[in-house]
Amino acid sequence: MEDQNVIIIGSGPAAWTAAIYTARAKLKPLVFEGFYSGPAGGQLMTTTEVENFPGFPEGITGPDLMKRMKDQAIRFGTQVLTEDVKSCDFSKRPFVVFGSKHQVRTKSVIVATGATAKRLNVEGAREGEFWQRGVTACAVCDGAMPIFRNKELYVIGGGDTAVEEAIFLTRYGSKVFLVHRRDELRASKIMAQRAIKHPKIEVVWDSVLEGVQGDNVVTSVKLKNVKTNAIEQRPAGGVFFAIGHTPNTGFLDNQLELGSSGYVNVKPGSTITSVEGIFAAGDVFDSQYRQAITAAGSGCMAAIEVERWIAAQSHH
Numbered sequence: 300m301e302d303q304n305v306i307i308i309g310s311g312p313a314a315w316t317a318a319i320y321t322a323r324a325k326l327k328p329l330v331f332e333g334f335y336s337g338p339a340g341g342q343l344m345t346t347t348e349v350e351n352f353p354g355f356p357e358g359i360t361g362p363d364l365m366k367r368m369k370d371q372a373i374r375f376g377t378q379v380l381t382e383d384v385k386s387c388d389f390s391k392r393p394f395v396v397f398g399s400k401h402q403v404r405t406k407s408v409i410v411a412t413g414a415t416a417k418r419l420n421v422e423g424a425r426e427g428e429f430w431q432r433g434v435t436a437c438a439v440c441d442g443a444m445p446i447f448r449n450k451e452l453y454v455i456g457g458g459d460t461a462v463e464e465a466i467f468l469t470r471y472g473s474k475v476f477l478v479h480r481r482d483e484l485r486a487s488k489i490m491a492q493r494a495i496k497h498p499k500i501e502v503v504w505d506s507v508l509e510g511v512q513g514d515n516v517v518t519s520v521k522l523k524n525v526k527t528n529a530i531e532q533r534p535a536g537g538v539f540f541a542i543g544h545t546p547n548t549g550f551l552d553n554q555l556e557l558g559s560s561g562y563v564n565v566k567p568g569s570t571i572t573s574v575e576g577i578f579a580a581g582d583v584f585d586s587q588y589r590q591a592i593t594a595a596g597s598g599c600m601a602a603i604e605v606e607r608w609i610a611a612q613s614h615h
């Protein structure tokens with residue numbers, strides 16, 4: 300394959316937005332949309348209704364939204380390879396991207412491989428069981444669904460995100476239980492106090508989720524006290540994992556500087572990584588917001604930064 304201006308790795312909102320912008324800037328982007336790495340189309344392929352993406356007042360399904368983004372990128376000339384990137388060589392320019400079938404040289408790269416929400420592999424919470432039928436990994440995305448209204452909801456985790464999600468869910472559930480495996484929350488003091496003092500939140504200390512039961516939807520959870528080993532079944536209308544995310548950076552083989560939790564480090568307020576000419580967009584660097592619209596926003600930023608960087612290079 301001929302040398303490229305820009306290769307975009309990934310296929311979520313960040314990747315397609317970067318593709319739309321770089322394609323319209325006549326850079327002819329090449330997207331490696333992935334194959335085994337996760338559903339091509341990213342995390343939204345695993346959800347049904349997306350109700351908070353501006354422009355769709357009636358809501359839109361995740362797969363529909365992603366198809367529209369991809370179609371829009373292709374309309375302006377984006378080329379797409381349906382394969383995973385296995386590794387990259389960022390040690391010299393042009394950079395080389397090694398896909399499972401193609402090996403391509405490029406002036407610049409936008410890494411938009413997203414992150415994977417961690418889930419617990421417990422009985423009843425798996426794909427084909429109650430996953431996406433009352434068990435989810437995103438309270439902000441799914442909390443407002445009717446199935447959770449006035450139910451007892453369980454958030455699994457003990458960090459800031461878990462507390463935030465628990466507080467968010469108090470708007471919908473009759474009561475929110477925060478299940479934490481230790482006797483102290485990992486969240487910051489302020490956040491922990493907010494959870495502990497909240498009239499609708501109860502922390503279930505020293506406990507882990509053992510299983511999820513239900514009929515069409517979740518109706519109960521089984522919790523185990525790790526100190527006494529006692530198992531208790533409790534009525535539940537929903538289970539929300541808030542145990543962190545794993546950014547998809549394995550294929551980078553530590554060629555980009557990563558932060559403590561494995562997110563790609565970028566210069567604040569930009570998408571510039573530790574290697575000149577390599578940019579990062581979306582959940583792969585963003586541990587804070589993790590939404591489709593913010594991923595798309597940083598995809599746009601990366602595209603504009605690539606465009607400026609390539610222009611500056613050709614003036615040298």
Ligand SMILES: Cc1cc2nc3c(=O)[nH]c(=O)nc-3n(C[C@H](O)[C@H](O)[C@H](O)COP(=O)(O)OP(=O)(O)OC[C@H]3O[C@@H](n4cnc5c(N)ncnc54)[C@H](O)[C@@H]3O)c2cc1C
Binds near residue numbers: 341383385
């Ligand atoms: C169940 C669920 C529901 C959600 N609902 C909402 C919602 O309603 N509203 C909202 O705003 N946000 C929602 N989110 C969050 C939103 O999906 C993410 O913030 C957003 O998708 C991040 O986009 P991204 O472009 O960074 O990457 P991702 O969507 O994570 O996509 C990255 C993709 O890149 C590909 N990839 C990974 N590695 C490689 C590789 N080595 N080579 C090639 N390709 C690769 C994979 O296909 C991967 O899926 C939800 C998330 C989940 C899990």
